[in-house]
Amino acid sequence: MIGQSLVLASEVPFPPSVEDFYLPSIVPWNAHDSYWFTKITALLWVSVAAIIIFFLVSYRKPQLVPTKKQWLAESIYGFVRNNIAVDMLGKRGVNFAPYLTTLFVFILVMNFWAIVPLAQISPNSHIAFPAILAVISYVMFIYIGMKHHGGLKYFKHALIPPAPWFILPLLIPIEFFSTFLVRPFSLAVRLFANMFAGHMLLLVFTLGGFAMLNANIWFAPFSLVSWVMTIALTFLEFLVICLQAYVFTVLTASYVQGALADEH
Amino acid sequence: MITEVLTIAAEEGATEHNPIIPLWQEIVVGTIAFVILCAVLMKFVFPMMEKTFAARVDAIEGGIKRAETAQAEANQLLEQYKAQLAEARTEAARIRDEARADAEGIRQDILAKAREESDRIIGAGQEQLTTQRESIVRELRSEIGTLAVDLAGRIVGEALADEARSRGTVDRFINELGATGSAGGRR
Numbered sequence: 001m002i003g004q005s006l007v008l009a010s011e012v013p014f015p016p017s018v019e020d021f022y023l024p025s026i027v028p029w030n031a032h033d034s035y036w037f038t039k040i041t042a043l044l045w046v047s048v049a050a051i052i053i054f055f056l057v058s059y060r061k062p063q064l065v066p067t068k069k070q071w072l073a074e075s076i077y078g079f080v081r082n083n084i085a086v087d088m089l090g091k092r093g094v095n096f097a098p099y100l101t102t103l104f105v106f107i108l109v110m111n112f113w114a115i116v117p118l119a120q121i122s123p124n125s126h127i128a129f130p131a132i133l134a135v136i137s138y139v140m141f142i143y144i145g146m147k148h149h150g151g152l153k154y155f156k157h158a159l160i161p162p163a164p165w166f167i168l169p170l171l172i173p174i175e176f177f178s179t180f181l182v183r184p185f186s187l188a189v190r191l192f193a194n195m196f197a198g199h200m201l202l203l204v205f206t207l208g209g210f211a212m213l214n215a216n217i218w219f220a221p222f223s224l225v226s227w228v229m230t231i232a233l234t235f236l237e238f239l240v241i242c243l244q245a246y247v248f249t250v251l252t253a254s255y256v257q258g259a260l261a262d263e264h
Numbered sequence: 265m266i267t268e269v270l271t272i273a274a275e276e277g278a279t280e281h282n283p284i285i286p287l288w289q290e291i292v293v294g295t296i297a298f299v300i301l302c303a304v305l306m307k308f309v310f311p312m313m314e315k316t317f318a319a320r321v322d323a324i325e326g327g328i329k330r331a332e333t334a335q336a337e338a339n340q341l342l343e344q345y346k347a348q349l350a351e352a353r354t355e356a357a358r359i360r361d362e363a364r365a366d367a368e369g370i371r372q373d374i375l376a377k378a379r380e381e382s383d384r385i386i387g388a389g390q391e392q393l394t395t396q397r398e399s400i401v402r403e404l405r406s407e408i409g410t411l412a413v414d415l416a417g418r419i420v421g422e423a424l425a426d427e428a429r430s431r432g433t434v435d436r437f438i439n440e441l442g443a444t445g446s447a448g449g450r451r
Contacts, residue, residue, distance in 0.1 A: 018280075018281055018282075018283050019280075019281060021281070021283060022281045035287045035289035035290060036289050036293065040290065041290065041293045044293065044294060044297050045297060047297075048297045048298075048300060048301045051301060051305070052300075052301060052304050052305070055304075055305055055309040056304070056308065056309065059309050059312055059313065062312055062313070062315075062316045063316075064316070064319060064320055064323055066316075073309075073313070074313055074316070074317075077309075077310055077313050078313075078317075094314070097310065098305065098306040098310035098311070099302065099306060101305070101310060102301060102302050102305045102306060102310075105305075106298060106301055123294075126283075126286070126287065126290055127283065127284060127285070127286045128286035128287055128288075128290035128291045128294055129290065129294045131286050131291065132291060132294045132295050132298060133298070136298075189284075192283075196283060
């Protein structure tokens with residue numbers, strides 16, 4: 001009995017592990033050490049292509065009175081432009097709206113693969129992609145701060161809060177740590193960890209259902225509950241997808257806002 | 265059991281992965297892809313959207329301005345019409361009053377003229393009556409004289425040769441007659 005269940009369990013690997021995130025590559029087929037063309041990079045290219053095609057097609061001939069597609073494209077841009085960029089950065093936000101919208105749409109679509117049937121893994125569950133975006137945000141807010149305040153004055157402005165001198169030795173390291181060390185990691189890890197955990201959760205409940213069924217046929221009701229949970233978690237995952245895209249964009253805008261701020 | 269599964273999995277996947285260490289291949293691919301996306305969207309799509317937004321705002325504001333101008337124009341026209349209407353009304357009232365006064369004047373005029381005419385006609389009639397009466401009286405006198413002379417001549421049977429004498433007699437007679445007649449007539 002135990003031996004039989006072991007055999008079946010090995011057919012459906014349980015519990016899921018980190019290795020489930022690193023599927024064999026597509027080109028070359030089934031290689032484990034090649035990362036240039038995998039499911040992850042394929043989804044990345046599909047995302048980029050889909051976004052570009054969607055926006056170019058829907059905005060090929062812009063009209064004052066928009067068509068449905070044009071309206072959709074405009075509302076995506078208008079949402080980020082008005083509700084994030086202009087809200088947080090004021091009139092200067094209009095200049096940042098294109099990048100912030102690109103960022104938002106990219107993360108959203110990349111995240112979305114987590115719940116698309118057959119794809120069902122988000123490229124953002126590999127830390128490389130959130131890391132790229134975090135580094136861009138990091139470099140961007142420092143560059144903008146230096147440009148706005150004039151070179152190294154920015155660091156003085158950012159690091160030295162208006163506080164009594166005797167507390168500065170404590171405050172400056174904290175400011176440095178929070179502003180220049182933690183920010184890129186927190187950005188990248190937040191997004192990565194959410195997508196990683198989401199995928200892991202779905203794996204646990206899906207594979208767990210199979211594992212229980214394989215272990216004992218009388219566990220079938222529990223398997224059923226497990227799969228229903230998978231569906232429920234897919235909805236939760238949808239929420240997380242949208243929320244994380246929004247959070248990443250808002251935080252980037254907030255860092256830029258901090259860099260442009262004239263007072264503490 | 266778990267360890268067994270893990271070893272199987274480890275045998276299948278050649279190398280162990282650490283999820284917190286990014287794969288450099290993915291960083292390269294991801295960077296290229298994201299740069300392409302940024303380039304296309306930020307160069308060809310979103311600036312166009314800003315332009316469309318601006319055009320839309322312009323169109324709406326222009327429309328509002330046009331509507332405001334039209335409204336002002338309409339208001340002005342309305343005021344003008346109202347003023348004209350009031351003017352016309354007072355003018356009409358004035359004309360009516362004038363006409364009424366005119367009519368009254370004309371009526372008075374005509375009345376006066378008619379009265380005058382009737383007076384004149386009455387006067388003329390009276391005058392004519394007097395003249396006629398006088399002429400009739402004169403004619404009657406001579407007639408009566410002649411008739412009386414004739415009658416007297418026939419009665420006497422002789423022609424009165426001396427006319428002048430006879431006329432003097434007749435005249436005297438008539439005057440006496442007239443005096444008594446007129447005295448009696450007046451009475």
